[in-house]
Amino acid sequence: MKRYQLRINGEALDPAGGRWFETQNPYSGEAWAEIPECDARDVDRAVQVAHAALTTGPWSQMTATQRGALLHRLGDLIARDARKLAETEVRDNGKLLAEMHAQLNYIPQWFYYYGGLADKVQGAVLPLDKKGYLSYTRNEPVGVVAAITPWNSPLLLASWKIAPALAAGCTVVIKPSEFTSASTLELAELFEEAGFPPGVFNVVTGFGKDVGSPLVEHPLVRKISFTGSDATGRLINEQAARHFKHTAMELGGKSPNVVFEDADMDQAVFGAISGIFAATGQTCIAGSRLLVQDSIHDRFVEKLLSIARTARMGNPMDADTQVGPVTTPPQYRKVLEYLDIARQDGATLLLGGQAASRPECGKGWFVEPTIFGDVTNNMRIAQEEVFGPVLSIIRFKDEEEAVAIANDVRFGLAAAVWTRDIGRAVRMSERLQAGTVWVNCYRAVSFMAPFGGYKDSGLGRENGIDAIREFLQVKTVWINSG
Ligand code: ADP
Numbered sequence: 001m002k003r004y005q006l007r008i009n010g011e012a013l014d015p016a017g018g019r020w021f022e023t024q025n026p027y028s029g030e031a032w033a034e035i036p037e038c039d040a041r042d043v044d045r046a047v048q049v050a051h052a053a054l055t056t057g058p059w060s061q062m063t064a065t066q067r068g069a070l071l072h073r074l075g076d077l078i079a080r081d082a083r084k085l086a087e088t089e090v091r092d093n094g095k096l097l098a099e100m101h102a103q104l105n106y107i108p109q110w111f112y113y114y115g116g117l118a119d120k121v122q123g124a125v126l127p128l129d130k131k132g133y134l135s136y137t138r139n140e141p142v143g144v145v146a147a148i149t150p151w152n153s154p155l156l157l158a159s160w161k162i163a164p165a166l167a168a169g170c171t172v173v174i175k176p177s178e179f180t181s182a183s184t185l186e187l188a189e190l191f192e193e194a195g196f197p198p199g200v201f202n203v204v205t206g207f208g209k210d211v212g213s214p215l216v217e218h219p220l221v222r223k224i225s226f227t228g229s230d231a232t233g234r235l236i237n238e239q240a241a242r243h244f245k246h247t248a249m250e251l252g253g254k255s256p257n258v259v260f261e262d263a264d265m266d267q268a269v270f271g272a273i274s275g276i277f278a279a280t281g282q283t284c285i286a287g288s289r290l291l292v293q294d295s296i297h298d299r300f301v302e303k304l305l306s307i308a309r310t311a312r313m314g315n316p317m318d319a320d321t322q323v324g325p326v327t328t329p330p331q332y333r334k335v336l337e338y339l340d341i342a343r344q345d346g347a348t349l350l351l352g353g354q355a356a357s358r359p360e361c362g363k364g365w366f367v368e369p370t371i372f373g374d375v376t377n378n379m380r381i382a383q384e385e386v387f388g389p390v391l392s393i394i395r396f397k398d399e400e401e402a403v404a405i406a407n408d409v410r411f412g413l414a415a416a417v418w419t420r421d422i423g424r425a426v427r428m429s430e431r432l433q434a435g436t437v438w439v440n441c442y443r444a445v446s447f448m449a450p451f452g453g454y455k456d457s458g459l460g461r462e463n464g465i466d467a468i469r470e471f472l473q474v475k476t477v478w479i480n481s482g
Contacts, residue, residue, distance in 0.1 A: 003034040004181070006042060006205055007188035009049040010198030015206075016041035023182060026094030026325040027315055029363040033092075035181045038206040040214040043173070046202040050144045050171040051220040053199030059171065064119035071115030071166060074194040075108035081190065082107075085155060085183055087317075092180040093151055094325040094364065095279055096316045103156050110159040113447045114167035117468055121168070126476070134479040139472040141169035142246055143222025146215045148236070149184070150228040151177035151327050152282045152387075157250070158184055160451075160462040161225040166200065168471035170223070173202045175212050177228075179328045181205040208232065216240055223471065226250065227284075230385075230411075230456050237459070248460035248470055250284065251453060252385040253413030256406035257287035257442065258428065260399075261295045263418035264440070269303050271418060271442040272391070277311060277369050278443065280324050281389040282331070284457075285414040287442055289375075289382055290393045291402055297395050301350070301373060308351055311369050314360040325364040326388055332365035335388030339370060342381035347372035347392065377405050385411070399424065407433045412454030416442050435461070 003020060005012035015036035022031035036042075053059045059067075078085070082104035089100045123137040147161040154176055165172050176184040181203075188203045204211050212232075216224055216239045224240050226233055227250040240247045257275045259268045275287025292300050316324035326332040332355075339353050352368030367388055375382050375392040382392050396402045406415060415434040419425055429437040435452045438444060445451055450464035460470055 001032065001034060004036060004185045004205075006036045006038060007185060007201075007203045008042070008046045009202065010192050015039070016045075021178070021206075023092055023179065025091050025364070026327050027317075027362045027364040029365070033182055035178070035185075035205050038204045038211045040210070042204050043211055043214040043218060046173045046204050047144055047215070047218045047220050049199040050173050050202055053197060054141065054144055054171045057199055058197040059169075059200050064121070064167075064169070067167060067169060068115040068118035070195055071111045071118065071163060074190060074196070075111030075115065077190040077194055078111065078187070079105070079108045081186075085186060088183045088186055089154060089180070090316050092182050093154065093327045094316050095153075096321060096324055098319065099279065103153060107155055107159045110163040110447045114163035114468060117164075117465065118167040121468060121472065132481055134481050136477055138475045138477060139168075139469075140475050142471050142473045143170065144220050145170045145172045145223045145225060145471060146218070146221045147172055147174040148212055148215070148224065148226045148228065149174065149176050151179040152279060152284075154180045155183050155187060157227045158187070160467075161227075162201070164462075164468045165223075165225070165471045168468050170471050171200045173204060173215060173221070175204050175206070175215055178205070178207050212236070213239070216245075217243075219243070222246060224248070225470075233458070246470075248462065249453075249458040250462060251413075251456065251458045252387075252411055253284045253286065253453070253457050254289060254383065254385055254409045254411045255285055255287050255414040255416070255434065256289045256291050256432070257416045258291040258402050258406055258418065259293065259296070259300060260402075260417070260419040260421070260424065261293045262420045262424075264420065265296075265300065265303065267440060268418035269300070269307060271416060271440075272304055273308055275416065275442040276391040277308070277323055277389050280326055280367075282327060282387050285436070285443065286387070287414075287416060288386060288390065288392060289406075289409075290391055291396050291405055292393060293402070294395055294397050301393060305351055305371065308369055308371060313356055313358065313366055313368075315362060323369055323389060325361070325366050327365075329365060331387060332367065335367050335386060335390065338381060338384070338386045338388070338390060339367075342372050342375070342379065342390070342392070345379040345381060346374070347379060347381055348374040350393075352389070377408050383409055399427065403428070403431045407431075410456040413457035414438070
């Protein structure tokens with residue numbers, strides 16, 4: 001079994017406590033690697049070197065252009081190793097190999113984009129109401145950044161944080177999810193090769209309370225960039241607030257996918273299916289609430305079922321598998337619990353509804369793609385994030401009701417509308433309370449497009465030109481010119 005080491009100051013190290021824990025393959029259920037079980041001592045060491053790199057090391061002396069060049073080089077190395085990194089992620093989180101290949105091939109773009117942006121951040125010379133001064137602003141790195149990432153897309157979501165943070169001149173200590181730490185440790189190996197000075201990028205692995213919490217609490221960490229559940233996000237945000245730390249929170253969702261009677265049916269069916277079943281429903285943007293207009297409801301649902309029924313489950317490494325396992329045992333149990341809750345609340349089971357135990361599913365944690373009909377918005381299945389392959393179908397009669405239902409959740413990450421009426425598309429995109437609205441598409445994201453949540457789905461925005469500002473602080477300089 002492969003044994004990983006943590007990465008601090010450019011070195012591969014054993015954890016201070018000398019302990020490792022096993023990481024499992026969700027398809028086979030078998031342990032395949034050992035991950036360092038860090039504690040507060042490792043966190044302190046990582047943060048101290050990150051702080052030294054930020055304040056006194058060669059990184060602190062580099063120009064933004066030089067930082068940008070390093071980010072470009074790192075992007076090239078990720079592209080070179082994309083296949084290996086993709087396979088590590090599939091082994092660890094059970095996503096389809098094709099999907100992970102696509103993701104890993106896309107990730108370098110974040111490093112190229114923010115690498116290019118690094119030397120384009122400008123301050124301003126300020127117009128003043130006083131004579132005898134020159135005043136201008138400088139954009140300075142906000143400090144040591146703690147990045148805390150989840151298990152569903154480990155490297156993609158890490159890149160959304162790392163690339164703009166480094167472009168801004170910050171240094172980073174990252175704690176990946178305990179379920180999927182391997183790929184982030186492999187990524188760290190590329191930093192030295194790209195030419196980054198030691199201490200700029202450090203990885204500590206382990207559990208939330210042993211590693212995440214001391215990282216959030218560490219006095220030298222100034223910014224916490226978190227992606228994960230809203231419960232953990234709330235906890236971290238409270239902890240951070242006590243020390244006035246900056247936070248960016250990318251949390252859960254309960255995204256509505258709204259299909260009107262004038263939609264292109266085939267397109268909308270495809271959007272509904274990929275909206276919920278991609279990555280086995282384990283995406284924060286999953287279209288877990290399908291709102292279908294009364295007049296087409298039965299026809300639409302029939303078509304949806306005829307396609308969803310054919311979904312092939314199996315080994316995520318196989319090219320023809322369409323639905324893989326749930327990534328973690330606790331998540332598997334949680335999804336199964338929601339299947340019971342939905343039934344008890346009166347939803348009608350239309351497809352799936354149980355654990356999958358077919359031979360092609362190995363010994364892993366598989367749940368049948370599940371669809372519930374007759375869901376009303378007060379049911380728990382319509383209000384709470386399941387994070388699994390479970391779709392709830394809700395009827396509506398008109399635009400007004402669609403908006404009311406769509407917005408009647410505490411989340412607001414994403415929403416989609418399917419219609420051929422341009423006026424309706426515009427009205428809906430204005431009225432939906434979500435950080436992203438897709439019209440006649442689902443799941444489109446880009447390094448160029450801001451991404452983040454309304455309401456309980458989060459704070460701050462990742463991606464796009466302004467994301468670099470999330471890692472900068474403004475200093476105003478006054479010069480007495482007499
Ligand atoms: P999930 O990834 O299942 O949505 P979490 O929100 O719990 O669940 O996990 C996201 C990340 O937050 C993981 O890296 C996890 O280890 C970390 N984490 C969990 N609890 C804490 C905590 N109390 N403080 C800091 N980080 C935590």
